[in-house]
Each structure stands twice: as structure tokens, then as C-alpha cells.
Amino acid sequence: MSSWLDYTINGLIVGNVYALVAVGLALIFGVSRLINFAQGSIYLVGAYIGWVAVVQLHTPLPLTIIVVAVAAALVGLIIERFGLRPLQNSVRIAPLLATIGISFVLDQLVMLTFSPNPRALPSQLPDVRFQVGGGTIGPLDLLIAGVGLTSALLLFVFLRYSKLGWAVRAASQDRDAAMQMGVDVNRVNQAVFGIAAALGGVSGMLVGMYYNQIDTAMSLQATLKGVVAEVVGGAGNVPGAVIGSLLLGLVESYGVAVFGTSYRNLFAFLLLVVVLVLRPNGLFASARQAPPEPLTGTFIAPSRPVPIPRWALLAAAAIFAILPLFPVSFYVLQTLINAWLLGMLALSLTLVAGTIGQVSLGHAALLAIGAYTSALLSLTFSAPVGLAIIGGGLMSAALGTALISPSFRLRGHYVSIATLAIGEIVSLVILNWESVTRGPIGISGIPPLSLFGYELISPTSIYWFSFVVMVTLALLQGRLLSSHLGRSFRAIRDDDIAARAYGLSLNRYKSLAFIFGGFAAGISGGIAAHLYSYINHETFNTQQSILALTVVILGGLGNVVGAIVGAVALVGLPEMFRIAAEYRILIYGIVLLLLVRFRPQGLLGTM
């Protein structure tokens, strides 16, 4: 029985760490109604600053904590001032996307500076364990608990007794009214970002010490866990975030105790989805209504699409169609094949995010479902590859829509969180459902592409195959958008209440969009599986979801041609300039930031 106490202690300690991240997220959400996806990056930065301090500068522990808090706070202030303040008057999705871009840039900068290899971060504390009841507790546990409690106390005193703290509370309840009392909202934002970053940075350092290891993959995990804890506690609710974090820590710890380590994250995201569906305002909100999100369509930049004459499209399609007939290198064809595959994913996302306004951050999951289905159909049931890929598309359409459907009543940011969580859940189910997916080993020996019994092995044939499939999907989607259905989709995006008042069934139309989008993405994943011949649960990851989103924003949300142009640009240009792979993600992040700031409607305009 003693182990249960250990798991409880462990859960509370980990919960404490989550709380440091989640409280920052809650403060920021309270004041600016923004989910700060860069919070995990600050946590990462904090861990590495801690590493520099401990390992290179040999600072004593109290000084290390102060150095990390101050440095992280500075990063937070810079993000607020240069990343977010210029976006104050832009569309509501802009700051959200900007924090995603910032997080890419920060993570990559850390990776380039410190290399992606894990490093040890010693805690400098004696390695002893005290017996408490039936469990044990170490000095590091006490340190984490102490930092958590001290931060909570400081924050309470700040919010309750300082003038700036009052301003933060007032601004988070009614921004305009606070301004009319003379509150400078920019200063409040600064304060909140500084505090959130300091707490996040210290949290990253503590986690590094707890596991005696830091690496750049920590960032996204921390953001996700913080978001889970914050939403469970009720977005913007600071005490709620603390309780949500402890709860999350306990749920994970007990989950691990019963099912094993690889289930830890699965429990976190299931908890999130359950709370989002049943109590979107968090466990402690009195009302069960949907969260207060943008009611009408300012979420996406309104603009007119750039007109492209039909002959120009035909000419471009013709050039790309006959390209392999010319002596182009294998490398060019390979690059364009990647672009066509990404183009299919972008078509799917531009429909879901752009046309019907559900900004999905978990789109790679649809690729994974398509890829696994197609691979398993062809391997286990010896299905012809062509049919297997179609099977992958259908499975992605059905399963993807079924998974997202409980979240149909959510809006804005909450859709993004739900899709992000569902994406993670899909990847975790693939990891853990070993009897079907072969778990962490992945699937190897997937047969190559073939059509009617003919194997497509030469780059030219693969090029034509993927090009034709993408163009077909694009034409279908173009037809869809110009039909009555397309108008209904846009009506729902622009004003879902008005659309409902006109008698449109939101769930039905959202389902249709996800079915079509799921099919396109599933096909892309299916083709990819047969091209790669090996896939595992990490082949299709969140980074790809965000890349697809960048492509779609670059082309113009909802814009079919834009999705393809964006894919070619983001896959092709880095190849053309021979930019080393480790700089690419950095460039994607910068592109996203620049777009959000200077051309939110994308290259070809939103539709």
C-alpha cells in the first residue's frame, strides 16, 4: 500500500510544477483572452538558463532560481512588447498564431544554441529520501513544493494588496471599464507576461532537476500540460488553475500506477477532452454554458481573394504536369512530391480552418489515421495499395469526424485546444494499442505505391500519381465551395448564431467539412505511408499540424489555390535555397510571425 502514497506525493509534486505553468496561462488568458502557446518555450528557456547557471557558472541554488526567474521574465516582456502588442487591434486569431510562431522560433533558437541532445541538470541537493508515513520524500520534492507554495502566496499578495495587482484583476474582469478607471492595460499585460514567464521559467528548471535531464522536446509537452490544467480549472481562473494542475498531476500519477508510463499523457488529454465537452468553463464554473468566445466572425481576417484568371491556373497545372518530361533532377521531383502531399493536407485544413472557421491544431492526426489504415490494410489484409489508400481516406474521414464531433459546440480558441488534444490522443493511442498498431516499434515493410497491379517506383510515376490525386481533390473542393454547401460553411464561420437562426444545423455542416477534410488528409497520409515504407506514432506530429497551418495561412485561409501555392512555397523555397534542415522550422516560425503581423489574409487572400 505504501506505493499509493508515493504515487500521491509524486502526483502532487508534478501537479505543483504544472501549476507554475498553468497559473501564468490563466493570468494571461484572464487579461487578454489569449492562450499563450509560447508558455512552454519560456519553460524550456528557463530550463536551459538553469543549466547554464548550474553547470557553467556554478551558481548556488537560491541564486539559480532568481537568475532563471529574472531572465525568463525578460523573455516574457520581450514577447509581449514585440510579438503581441503590435497585434492588439488585429483579428482575434492573430495573437494565438503569433504565440505559436514565437514558440517555434524560441524552441529552434534553443536547439541551435544547445544542440538537440539531452543534457543533465543536477539539482545540487543531497540525494537522500525521508520516510513519511508509508512513502518517501526527497529534498527536491520539498523544494518544488516550497517554490509552488511561495509563488502562490506571493501571487495572492500581489493580486490582493498591490495596486498593479488590482489593475490585473480589474482588467481581467472588464478591460474597457478598467481603462476608464485609468488602468494602463499595456502595463497590466506587461506585468502579467513577466510574472507568467518567471513562473514558467522556474517551473522548467525544477522539472529539469526533477528528472535530471533537459531537452528541447520539453517545450510542447509543457504547453500542452499547462493548457490542460488551465482549462480543467476554468480558463482565466487563477486558483482554478492551481487545483486543475494538482488534479492533473494526481490523475496522471495514478494512471501511470495502474497502466504504465506510456499512458501518462493519454490520461492528461482525455481529462482535457472530457472537461471541454462536459464543462467547457472548467470544473469550478457555476454555469455550464459554452465559454465566452468571439460570437461573430472577426476571428479570421476578412479579405477578398486575389483574382487568378482560369488560363493562368490551367497553364500552371500544365507546366507542373509535364515537368517530369524535362530533364529535371530526382531531387526536384522529390521536393515537389512532398509539396503535393503537404498540399493535400493543406486543402483539408484550409477547408476546416478557413472555410468553416474551426482552426485545427491537430491535423496531423488525420494523416496518421490514413497512413496506419492504409498500411495495415495492405499488410494484414493484402489489399491492393490503391484501395488501401482510399480506405485510409475513408477511415480518416469517419474516425476524424467522430473524434472531433463532441467538440462541435466549442468556439474559437477552444476548438484549437480540443483539436490539439485529439491529435495528441490519436498519437498516444497508436503508441499504446500494440496489438493493432505495433506500438512504439511502428510498422515497417509497407508495400510501395501501386495502381492496378503496377508498382509506382520511379520518381516520375510517383510524381504524377500524387499530382493527379491532389488536383482531383482541389477540383472537388473548388466545386464544393462554389455550391450552396460552401456558402453555408462560410455563413457558419462568419456568424454561427445568425447561421443557426437561419436554420442551418451547425453539427451537420461541421461534420460535412470534417468528412471531406478528413478524406483528403487521410489520402495524403495513406500515400505517405507507402512512400516512406516505415511509419510510427511520431511520423505525423504536432509540428506537421503547425506546418500545415502555416501553409494555409500563407496561401490565405479557405483559399484552395492558396493552399497549394503555400505548400509549394514552404516546401520548395527552403529546398531551393538549400537551407539546412535545422533552420527550416525556425524559418516557418518567422514566416508565420511576419504573416500574422503584415499580411494576415495570406498571399492569395481569404475566401
Add this chain to the structure above:
Amino acid sequence: MTTNAPEPLLALSNVNTFYGQAQVHFDLSITVARGHIVCLLGGNASGKSTTMKIILGLVKPRSGEVMFDGASLIGLTTPQIVRRGISSVPEARRLFADMSVRENILMGAFVRNDRDAVAQDLDKMLTLFPKLGQRLSQRAGSLSGGEQQMVAMARALMSRPRMIVMDEPTMGLSPLYVDRVLELIRTINQEDVSVFMVEQNASLALEIAHEAYVLQTGKIVLSGPARTLKDDPRVRDAYLGGSEAA
């Protein structure tokens, strides 16, 4: 048209405001004399609330001038304008619902740094609004509409403003509270605080105002001393949004 007092406290001149393509104000000119209650009447979508937002710097006019106590307010942020001596009772009160009544009232003194005097002023508010005394530690969101209006007015007074702008202070209140609010506006005004109020309820507003303006689809169609306007048959036509005022 308006009073010829030496220098008005607040003067909007030739203000033109747009929301995107749509023009909200057409050459709007309004003055508030020192120590006066001025009331802006008009129907829905006449541009009343936007006028208030212009004064508070929440909306920027495309052209025109807003002068307060001899200095321009154009280009100032809302907090800067509050520090110049204008406070507000926003439409629908807009209290900080999860903060206590006491905290709400003290938020009104956010721009002040004289702690002792603020504490004295809080006591003063409790004599002016005796009902709030028992409610100080209650959540502001749990009060009735009339009580919330009292908190909003106390909050506005706490910055020791020279002028208060009020957006429909009697909206949604029971008749008992309507009278009470009007009486309080008079009391506030007697302490040398000018009041600019936006109202739909013309007959009530004209009872306490010195001057009044009638706004119709962004243009001032009538203005003058409240006494004169009260008896003007055109007032009712104009602010009910009837055809062009004669």
C-alpha cells in the same frame, strides 16, 4: 445656439467619426460649461454612446477637436484622459463583478496616490450612498441593478473628477431608483462636478439638465437650454427618430 460662458470645460468641435465605411458623427459640436449638467438625447443608433467613447478616448474620431479645460484630448489614451479629470459611469454599469463593492469603489481612485484622502473619500461615499455601507464586502455582481448603479456612481466620484460622463444612468432601473439617481446627479453637480450624460429618457433628463442636445443619425438637430427644449414640440419628434426635424 449654446451658452456663451467664458470658456467651456469640454468642447467637441466638428467631430467626424467612422466605423469602417459607415459615418457615425457628422460635424458634431457640443460644449459643456463649467458646473453644468448637459444631456445628449437621441434614439437608438443615433451615435450617443459613440460620443461618450470619443470623450473617453475609447474611439478615435477621424477629424475634429475635443478640448477639455483648454487642452486637446485627441491622441491621449483613456487612462491619460482619466488623469485629466474625467471619470465615467459606463452603460450597464460595467462593475468588476468578482471584486467586492469596496474594491470596486476604490478602483475609482486608481489614478490617485493620496491614500489617506482616498480613505476619507470612501467614507464620504458611504454617507452619500448609505445603503452601500452594509454591502462593502459583498461581490459587486451580486447586487441589484439599482445598487450597482450606486456603486458605479461612487466609483466615478472617487477619482475626484471635474467632469463625469454617464451613459444612460437610469436604464433598467426601477422608478424608485430612477428618482434617486437623478437626485444624486444633482447632488454631485452641486459639488462643482460637471456632468455630461447620454439619455434616451428625455423628459427625465431635461428635468435636471442645464443644456441639452438632440442627436439624430449622427447630427445635432436641436440644442439649447433644457427649460426651452422641454417645451419644444420638436424634441419628442426628433429624439423618437421621426422624419427630419422641421
